[in-house]
Amino acid sequence: MNKLRIYCDTSVIGGCFDKEFDRYSNFFINEIISGNVILLISEVIIRELTKGPEKLIELLQSLPSSNIELVELNNEILELADKYLMEKIVSEKYKDDSIHVAAATVSKADAIVSWNFKHIVRLDKIKQYNYVNSINGYGLINIITPMELNYEHEE
Numbered sequence: 001m002n003k004l005r006i007y008c009d010t011s012v013i014g015g016c017f018d019k020e021f022d023r024y025s026n027f028f029i030n031e032i033i034s035g036n037v038i039l040l041i042s043e044v045i046i047r048e049l050t051k052g053p054e055k056l057i058e059l060l061q062s063l064p065s066s067n068i069e070l071v072e073l074n075n076e077i078l079e080l081a082d083k084y085l086m087e088k089i090v091s092e093k094y095k096d097d098s099i100h101v102a103a104a105t106v107s108k109a110d111a112i113v114s115w116n117f118k119h120i121v122r123l124d125k126i127k128q129y130n131y132v133n134s135i136n137g138y139g140l141i142n143i144i145t146p147m148e149l150n151y152e153h154e155e
Contacts, residue, residue, distance in 0.1 A: 003035070003036060003037060003038050004036070004037050004038065004110045004111070004149075005037075005038045005040055005069065005107075005108075005109050005110050006028075006037050006038070006039060006040060006109060006110060006111050006112070006113055006149070007040040007041070007042075007071070007100065007103060007104035007107065007109040007111070007112040007113070008028070008039055008040070008041060008045070008112070008113050008114075009045065009097075009100045009112065009113070009114040009116060009120065010045050010048040010049060010052075010056075011114050011115035011116050012025050012028060012113050012114060012115060012146055013025070013045070013049060013056050013059060013060060014052065014056060014115075015115050015146070016029060016059060017053075017055060017056075021115050021146075024145065024146040024147040024149075025115075025146050027146060027149070028113060028146040028149055029059070029063070031149065032063055032064070032067050032068075033063065033064065033067070035064075035066075035067055037067070037149075038067055038068070038069055039063065039067060039068045039069070040068075040069045040070075040071050040103075040104065040107055040109050041060070041068060041069075041070060041071065042070070042071045042072075042073055042077075042099065042100070042103045043070075043072070043073050044073070044096050044099050044100060044103070045060075045100075046060070048096065069107075071103045071104075071106075071107045073099065073103065074106075076106050077099065077102045077103050077106045078099070078102070080102035080105060080106060080132070080133075080136065080138070081095065081098040081099045081101070081102040082098075083132050083136060084098040084101065084102065084128075084129060084132055085098055087128060087131075087132050089119075089125055089128045089129060089132070090119045090125075094119050097116060097119040097120055100112065100114070100120065101120065101129050101141065101143070104141055105129075105133055105138050105139070105141045106138070108139065109141070110142065111141070111142035111143065111144050111149075112141060112142070112143050112144075113144055113145060113146050113148075113149065114143065114145065115145060115146075120143060121143055121144065121145055125143075126143045129141060129143070
């Protein structure tokens with residue numbers, strides 16, 4: 001079976017240190033460490049993490065580089081993110097959230113995981129992102145929380 005390629009936004013890394021989200025955020029991190037998941041990240045995540053407590057960037061740096069794929073921001077990703085903004089899925093103030101979804105979509109991630117219930121993991125937003133994706137020739141993107149990745153490994 002191929003490894004899952006999962007794009008992760010900043011909320012999941014931060015969730016490792018938040019009592020409400022730590023169980024499933026750490027489960028996700030352990031899946032990366034064990035090699036069951038390839039973590040997709042973008043420059044936006046790195047920039048956001050460097051603005052937070054040092055322990056966030058330290059956690060990211062502690063992950064095996066062989067299980068991380070950097071999604072470089074390019075014109076295709078930025079143009080798709082702008083289309084989300086034009087459809088008013090999120091406002092310009094939350095452009096980074098649209099970039100996360102566009103980066104996951106363009107890189108053909110199996111899913112994007114997030115705890116952002118305001119702009120990303122919300123059924124109406126998911127439907128809007130996927131509508132924009134479909135009319136622009138992209139596939140649908142699965143948007144879930146780390147809790148939904150909690151699966152048993154077959155022996």
